[in-house]
Amino acid sequence: MDFLLIGLCLNWLLRKPSGLILCTLGLFFKMLPVVNSGCPKLCRCEGRLLYCESLNFTEMPRNLSGIMGLSLRYNSLSELRDGQFTGLMQLTWLYLDHNHICAVEGSAFQKLRRVKELTLSSNKIEQLPNATFRAMPNLRSVDLSYNRIKSLEPDLFHGLRKLTALHLRSNAIQFVPVRIFQDCRSLKFLDLGYNQLKSLARNSFAGLFKLTELHLEHNDLAKVNLAHFPRLLSLHSLSIRRNKATIVVNSLDWVWKLEKMDLSANEIEYIEPHVFESVPHLESLQLDSNRLTYIDSRILRSWKSLTSISLSANVWDCGRNVCALASWLSAFKGRHDSSLLCATPEYAQGEDVLDAVYAFHLCEDPADPTSGRSLSGAANDSDGAADSSPTAVVHNVQDTEGERTTNLITVTIPREQPENTVQIHKVVTGTMALIFSFLIVVLVLYVSWKCFPASLRQLRQCFVTQRRKQKQKQTMHQMAAMSAQEYYVDYKPNHIEGALVIINEYGSCSCHQQPARECEV
Numbered sequence: 145m146d147f148l149l150i151g152l153c154l155n156w157l158l159r160k161p162s163g164l165i166l167c168t169l170g171l172f173f174k175m176l177p178v179v180n181s182g183c184p185k186l187c188r189c190e191g192r193l194l195y196c197e198s199l200n201f202t203e204m205p206r207n208l209s210g211i212m213g214l215s216l217r218y219n220s221l222s223e224l225r226d227g228q229f230t231g232l233m234q235l236t237w238l239y240l241d242h243n244h245i246c247a248v249e250g251s252a253f254q255k256l257r258r259v260k261e262l263t264l265s266s267n268k269i270e271q272l273p274n275a276t277f278r279a280m281p282n283l284r285s286v287d288l289s290y291n292r293i294k295s296l297e298p299d300l301f302h303g304l305r306k307l308t309a310l311h312l313r314s315n316a317i318q319f320v321p322v323r324i325f326q327d328c329r330s331l332k333f334l335d336l337g338y339n340q341l342k343s344l345a346r347n348s349f350a351g352l353f354k355l356t357e358l359h360l361e362h363n364d365l366a367k368v369n370l371a372h373f374p375r376l377l378s379l380h381s382l383s384i385r386r387n388k389a390t391i392v393v394n395s396l397d398w399v400w401k402l403e404k405m406d407l408s409a410n411e412i413e414y415i416e417p418h419v420f421e422s423v424p425h426l427e428s429l430q431l432d433s434n435r436l437t438y439i440d441s442r443i444l445r446s447w448k449s450l451t452s453i454s455l456s457a458n459v460w461d462c463g464r465n466v467c468a469l470a471s472w473l474s475a476f477k478g479r480h481d482s483s484l485l486c487a488t489p490e491y492a493q494g495e496d497v498l499d500a501v502y503a504f505h506l507c508e509d510p511a512d513p514t515s516g517r518s519l520s521g522a523a524n525d526s527d528g529a530a531d532s533s534p535t536a537v538v539h540n541v542q543d544t545e546g547e548r549t550t551n552l553i554t555v556t557i558p559r560e561q562p563e564n565t566v567q568i569h570k571v572v573t574g575t576m577a578l579i580f581s582f583l584i585v586v587l588v589l590y591v592s593w594k595c596f597p598a599s600l601r602q603l604r605q606c607f608v609t610q611r612r613k614q615k616q617k618q619t620m621h622q623m624a625a626m627s628a629q630e631y632y633v634d635y636k637p638n639h640i641e642g643a644l645v646i647i648n649e650y651g652s653c654s655c656h657q658q659p660a661r662e663c664e665v
Contacts, residue, residue, distance in 0.1 A: 182207075184196060184205040184206075184208075186199050187199070187205065192210060192211050192212040192213070192234075193211065193212060193213040193214075194208065194211045194213065194214050194215070195215045196214075196215065196216050196219070197215055197216070197217045197218050197219070198217070198218040198219070199219060200219060200220050201216065201219040201220060201221065202219075202220045202221065202222065203221075204216070204221075204228055204229075208231065208232060209231040209232065210234060211232065211234070211235065212234050212235060212236050212237075213235070213236060213237045213238075214232065214235060214237075214238050214239070215239040216239065216240055216243070217239050217240070217241050217242050217243075217263075218242045218243075219242075219243050220243065220244055221240065221243040221244065221245055222243075222244050222245060222246060222247075223245060223246065223247040223248070223249075224240075224245060224247070224248045224249060224252035224253075225249055225252060226249045226250070226251040226252055226254065227251065227252075227254055228252055229252070229253060229254070229255075229256055230254065230255065232255075232256060233255055233256070233257070233258065234258060235256055235258060235259055236258050236259060236260055236261070237259065237260060237261040237262075238256070238259055238261070238262050238263070239263045240262075240263060240264050240267070241263045241264060241265040241266050241267070241287070242265075242266045242267075243266075243267055244267065244268060245264065245267040245268060245269055246267070246268040246269060246270065247269075248264075248269060248272055248273070248276060249273070250273035250274070250275040250276060251275070251279070252276070253276070253277070253279050253280055254279050255279060256279055256280050257279065257280065257281065257282060258282060259280045259282065259283060260282055260283060260284045260285070261283075261284060261285045262277075262280065262283060262285070262286050262287070263285075263287040264286075264287065264288050264291070265287045265288065265289045265290050265291070265311065266289075266290045266291075267290075267291050268291065268292055269288070269291040269292060269293060270291075270292045270293060270294060271293065271294070271295070272288075272293065272296075272297065272300055273297065274297040274298070274299045274300055274302075276300065277300070277301065277303070277304060278302070278303060280304075281303050281304065281305070281306070282306055283304050283306065283307050284306055284307060284308050284309070285307070285308065285309040285310075285311075286304075286307065286309070286310050286311070287311040288310075288311060288312050288315070289311040289312060289313035289314050289315070289335070290313065290314045290315075291314075291315050292315065292316055293312070293315040293316065293317060294315075294316045294317065294318065295317065295318070295319065296312075296317060296320065296321055296324055297321075298321045298322075298323075298324055299324075300324065301324060301325060301327060301328055302327050303327055304327060304328055305327055305328070305329055305330060306330055307328050307330060307331050308330050308331060308332050308333065309331070309332065309333040310325075310328070310331060310333070310334050310335070311335050312334075312335060312336050312339070313335045313336070313337050313338050313339075313359070314337075314338040314339070315338075315339050316339065316340055317336065317339040317340065317341060318339070318340045318341065318342060319341070319342075319343075320336070320341065320344060320345065320348040320349075321345075321348070322345050322347045322348060322350070323347055323348075323350045323351065324348070325348075325349060325350070325351055325352055326350055326351035327351065328351065328352060329351060329352075329353060329354065330354055331352050331354065331355055332354055332355060332356045332357065332378075333355075333356070333357050334349075334352070334355060334357070334358050334359070335359040336358075336359060336360055336363070337359040337360060337361040337362050337363070337383070338361070338362040338363075339362075339363055340363065340364055341360065341363040341364060341365055342363075342364045342365065342366065343365065343366070343367075344365070344369075344372040345372070346371060346372055346374065347374075348372065349372070349373060349376060350374075350375070352376060353375065353376075353377060353378065354378050355376055355378060355379055356378050356379060356380045356381065357379075357380065357381045358373070358376070358379060358381070358382050358383070359383045360382075360383060360384045360387070361383045361384065361385045361386050361387070361406070362385075362386045362387075363384075363387050364387065364388055365384065365387040365388065365389050366387075366388050366389060366390065367389055367390065367391055367392075367393065368384055368387075368389045368391070368392045368393070368407065368410075368412075369393050369394065369395060370392075370393070370394040370396070370419065370422060370423075371393075371394055371395040371396035373400075374396055374398060375398075376400060377400060377401065378401065379400060379401065379402055380401065380402065380403045380404065381402075381403065381404040381405075382402060382404070382405050382406070383405075383406040384405075384406065384407055384410070385406045385407065385408045385409050385410070385430065386408075386409040386410070387410050388410065388411055389407070389410040389411065389412055390410075390411050390412060390413050390414070390435075391412065391413065391414045391415070391416075392407065392412060392414075392415045392416065392419050393416045393419065394416060394418065394419045394422055396422075397422070398422055399422050399423075399424065400422065400423060401425055402423040402425065402426055403425055403426060403427045403428065404426075404427065404428040404429075405423070405426060405428070405429050405430070406430040407429075407430060407431055407434070408430040408431065408432045408433050408434070408454065409432070409433040409434075410433075410434050411434065411435055412431070412434040412435060412436060413434075413435045413436065413437075415436075415439075415440070415443060417440045417442035417443055418442065418446075419443070420443060420446040420447065421446050424446075424448070424449060425449055426447075426449055426450060427449055427450060427451045427452065428450070428451065428452045428453075429447070429450060429452070429453050429454070430453075430454045431453070431454060431455050431458070432454040432455060432456045432457050432458070432481065433456075433457040433458075434457075434458050435458065435459055436455070436458040436459070436460070437458070437459055437460060437461040437465070437487075437488075438460070438461055438465035438466060438468075438469065439455075439468065439469045439472075440468075441468045444468055444469070444472045447472075450476075450478055451478040451479065452478055452479045452480070453476070453478065453479075453480045454480065454481050455480065455481065455484055456481040456483045456484055456485075457483075458484075458487075459487040459488070460484060460485065460486055460487055460488075460497055461486075461487065461488045461489075462486035462487075462488065462489065462492040462495070462497060462500045462501070462504075462506060463488070463489065463506070464506070464507075466486075466497060466500075466501065466506065466507075467501070467506065467507040469497070470497055470498055470501045470506075470507065471507075473497070473498060474498060482496075483496075484496060484497040484498070485497070486500050491504070492504060492506075504569075
């Protein structure tokens with residue numbers, strides 16, 4: 145219309161000078177709305193963008209025609225009435241977050257066909273009519289997070305085929321209607337976290353062929369069934385952390401391109417062995433803070449593409465079922481948390497899983513240490529059962545990124561109970577303690593000999609001196625006896641005791657020594 149009016153003015157000016165008056169009047173009336181739509185008081189204008197933020201407005205400013213962007217954030221708007229944005233047909237983005245909006249009428253956004261971005265977060269909205277977004281088919285982003293929405297109307301997002309991001313975080317949504325996103329064929333990001341979802345329908349996310357990121361964390365889901373996400377061929381990231389799921393199953397046989405899955409902080413006790421076969425490209429998996437006691441060997445075989453895994457804060461049973469996990473972890477070259485602690489049995493509580501396997505010989509057979517069947521082979525059995533003829537081999541493995549050094553343990557399931565192994569370990573420990581004590585005593589004696597030689601030599605000299613005195617005394621007695629025999633050969637005394645004879649210190653005595661007494665001289 146502007147070009148047509150200018151052309152007519154030029155035509156009139158060239159042909160009839162009187163057309164100048166008509167042209168001037170036409171341009172005046174054409175520019176009149178723009179003159180009336182000056183920048184409202186206290187607001188900030190940047191060309192055709194208007195910012196009226198944190199001004200405590202309770203009503204929409206008037207005469208805003210011609211603007212392309214409007215921000216009314218941090219005000220006190222309480223409701224959006226039908227036709228409230230009439231005249232803003234050139235608007236491309238609208239920010240209404242952080243107000244007190246509790247009601248939105250069905251035709252509130254009438255004729256806002258050019259709007260691509262709408263933000264209604266941090267308000268008090270409890271319900272949105274089916275036709276709320278019907279007049280805005282060019283929407284690319286809608287933010288409804290941090291409201292009080294309890295339910296979603298079945299056709300609320302009907303016709304939004306260009307929508308790429310939808311934020312529904314932190315509401316009170318309890319159920320997702322079937323096929324509610326069917327028209328959102330361009331949607332790539334969907335956030336339903338921090339709601340009250342207790343279950344999901346199989347076709348709740350039907351039609352989201354381009355969806356790449358889905359958030360369902362902080363809900364009340366009691367089960368994780370990968371069949372709830374069929375035909376999400378482009379999905380790369382799925383977050384279901386901090387729910388109440390106890391099992392993970394998959395009731396559909398299909399394959400998708402998921403690369404990151406977060407199942408942490410649930411109550412998962414059981415995972416179906418074939419669950420991860422549908423996600424062969426999975427690179428990152430979080431299973432920490434659950435109630436897992438072991439991992440089935442078939443699950444370990446399906447973790448071929450993982451580069452990062454988190455398994456801490458589970459209740460690992462460090463019995464014979466831990467061997468498959470220990471063998472897999474010792475050979476895993478990606479990133480994993482180092483705080484995998486044993487919860488049972490009692491003798492291994494608080495110990496690191498890999499350390500417990502190595503220290504308590506949990507996965508080797510004491511009766512046949514040369515057996516060649518290792519757990520790495522047992523983990524590849526089709527039934528995942530434990531085999532006999534186990535062994536354990538320990539190697540040092542340096543992480544490819546140089547961040548850690550672990551023990552590579554090729555382990556198998558033991559034939560005997562761990563308690564018997566512990567008893568043997570105690571006996572060996574006691575024997576070694578006795579040997580060590582004996583060595584300490586010998587060492588003390590040796591040190592005493594070296595450190596105090598004078599005292600020992602004096603003691604020895606004393607013994608030698610006493611022996612010499614005894615020998616001299618015996619020699620003198622013998623010489624006296626020989627001299628006495630020369631003069632008293634026929635002398636035979638008669639003593640009252642019979643056998644003892646006393647000589648007055650000049651002769652010798654011959655006596656028949658009694659066992660309990662000595663000869664007296």
